[in-house]
Amino acid sequence: MGYKNLQSCVADLERHGMLIRIDEPLSLNMEVGAVQRRVYAAGGPALLFTNVKETAFPLLGNLFGTLERTRWIFRDTLDVIESLVRLKLHPMEALRHPLKFRGAPMGALHLLPRRVSGGPVLDCIISSSELPQLVSWPRDGGAFITLPQVYSESLQSPGLRGGNLGMYRVQISGNEYSPDREMGVHYQIHRGIGVHHREAVERGVPLPVNIFVGGAPSMTMAAVMPLPEGMPELSFAGLLGGHRVPMVTRAGGLPFPAQADFVIRGTIDPAKVKPEGPFGDHLGYYSLVHDFPVLDIKEIFCRRDAIWPFTTVGRPPQEDTSFGTFIHELTGELIPTVLPGICEVHAVDAAGVHPLLLAIGSERYTPYNPLSEPQELLTQANAILGHGQLSLAKFLFIAAREDNADLDTHNIREYFTHVLERVDWRRDVHFQTMTTIDTLDYTGHGLNRGSKVVIAAAGAPRRSLEGTLPAQMELPAGFRRPTVAMPGILVISGPACAARKKQGGDPDIKELCRVLREHPLPEACAMVVVVDDSEFAARTEENFLWVTFTRSNPATDIYGVGAFTESKHWGCTGPLIIDARTKAGHAPGLEEDPAVTRRVEELAAQGGPLFQVI
Known part of the structure; x- marks a missing residue:
């Protein structure tokens, strides 16, 4: 046996x-x-x-x-x-x-x-x-x-x-x-x-x-x-x-x-x-x-x-993806016994596991009132971020099961659509700054140091999302090639980012916020992600998740159109903007040696040991 x-x-x-x-x-x-x-x-x-x-x-x-x-x-x-x-x-x-x-x-x-x-x-x-x-x-x-x-x-x-x-x-x-x-x-x-x-x-x-x-x-x-x-x-x-x-x-x-x-x-x-x-x-x-x-x-x-x-470790998916999926199959049902009120937690492999968590919780605080805003979800989000290796997450999105009993965190597109239809950027963005992140993540302000954000969404939809580009769109100089990654999410190529963020934020992204405030996007555009190459980022769901969440640190890279701070709470009246460009201090990406790649291709040719295997 x-x-x-x-x-x-x-x-x-x-x-x-x-x-x-x-x-x-x-x-x-x-x-x-x-x-x-x-x-x-x-x-x-x-x-x-x-x-x-x-x-x-x-x-x-x-x-x-x-x-x-x-x-x-x-x-x-x-x-x-x-x-x-x-x-x-x-x-x-x-x-x-x-x-x-x-x-x-x-x-x-x-x-x-x-x-x-x-x-x-x-x-x-x-x-x-x-x-x-x-x-x-x-x-x-x-x-x-x-x-x-x-x-x-x-x-x-x-x-x-x-x-x-x-x-x-x-x-x-x-x-x-x-x-x-x-x-x-x-x-x-x-x-x-x-x-x-x-x-x-x-x-x-x-x-x-x-x-x-x-x-x-x-x-x-x-x-x-x-x-x-x-x-x-x-x-x-x-x-x-x-x-x-x-x-x-x-x-x-x-x-x-x-x-x-x-x-x-x-x-x-x-x-x-x-x-x-x-x-x-x-x-x-x-x-x-x-x-x-x-x-x-x-x-x-x-x-x-x-x-x-x-094994070889690299940009997901790799062999360790099977580990994560198999572990979820064995233990996923136990999540509610460890984290009361939580129905699902998905550490997204395509985003490098720790950078992005998607969760579904329960709103049980006031069952006698119609659900209109996150309440218990915020308590549950804190529990998730205080539990074991889940505490290494940077971005945690959490939705209420009561809004959609069939919602599935593993259906990424459906999940983001559900959240972005309901999120109120004035109210539903909650930061933890100067905290710990994954040792392998270089987007923060030091080894093991960075920030986290909880984005909670509950209640009836606030907007209808579209999967097409706006008919008209004003962008500052240096921003180009807007593309739809998912319904309600635009990715835009931005100017090269040569330095890490300083106090006060990046001037290019601030200029983007100003222009989008003067020339508003349709309500159907809920989120904008600025990247080095929008065509690459929007080509596949996996590319979007990898670029967006492995190249951004919430406290320094989240902006918003019409941003404000009130009683130490940050929010914005227009779309949320994530700066996911490569920045100074980020670790270099992985690339194979071309000679090694050619050698593998030779093995895959007819008569080679990998013929019809790859």
Whole structure:
């Protein structure tokens, strides 16, 4: 039941035609990554690279490259997890229909890892320079582990319940790292390892950390799960994998999976940091060089038949999109139990996940009065922005279920139309300034620092939206090519923005506001987004979401026609304007090396290993 290791999963996928072998000699330097990205984009199979030039280990890519394959990998346990979710939502159902939940007790038996004295992971001892030195993008600062499972435990409460398994970026070469002795550990804010690191800093002692690579597929999925506090990721890995996870402990150190492909054991010195990065990341840009903790390597184990799983991180959608969708399928129904009154929360993958949340809440404060403006929605918005990794969001749109029982946050166009029909820009825009944002987001005023905005909409429609350009439109010099991105949303190419925003705002956007006040747009135009290239931004829904929300910081980049501040509340009488142009200080976007792209195209030609695959 379930896969206990990566080898059995690979063999099963190959038997069922879901995996192909790539025997063509390829390089770790961008080539295997470029192949994986192209096969993912084509909805293709998992890939086992058997002849990678710079390493003795085979590499596994695109394992979770489709949602269908991800579901298939965990097919033996999904019914059990669904039963446990239903029990959480409706506990009395077990008494009324016990046969529906007969698998739940057996699943619960898999929550507790079991200790073993040894396992295949102890077959070999290697150095870090023998690990596959995978480089994904031209400007990456070195080689990175892209699917690491980083395990630490609380120094105050060691053991399973005090453990954290997370997927934090690990740089294994480059920059100032001592070869075979050090690695960089890049973890973002609001991550469990940060609590453990803080305890080590306060005590002045090293923090033991183990990094697992490979092993049971359930271990990889558990490392990215946003689990509630009190549920260890190792327990979820057992539940999803259909077996108790066998763990080895050596010389009093932290445990590690007996079936892992690689285990890196080490400690983080609380006083030591070194430059880490750049790295092509999931927002579609490079996260730049910053100081992060350093892992001092103690030893590295690996299986004799070890496989190195990897992915490529880049502008979404990428393979990690399947993670997010699969997680939503497993846990989406639990949202109301964690955030009362909330019906849905959608972290929009096309916008880089953290920059944009779409939510549906409930208005229950005054059921005896007609719904006319957001009330409880604002309370619920604050709850969302105070909950776990949702707190990293920059833009949160929230609507009331009472206005449309069929509203779906995953139907982006319909959702934005619903909100923009109802929003009152004089009242419904609520800022949080000088706060925290995603570590990888460079639109704010510093690392981890930026702003947030809640846009809440409730009540009857205020305007009808159109999907066509206004018949007449006056624009200042430098603004051109207005295009409709969605009903009620115009995107306009603006003049190049050479500097970050200063106090008082950008003069070009202020001039746009002035002109649009003197020559008003129709009421049907509710929002204007200024971009570098309106044709690109409006070409697809994905382009619009990516450009708009990864290139803007609410406090400095939101303007409005007829803007005013009253009792410290900001609003505007005309359309809302978002400046989503590229600005100084933003991270550069990701682009492939043309020579690497040509090499992949050659593999896709007739007779090549990727012919009719991409």
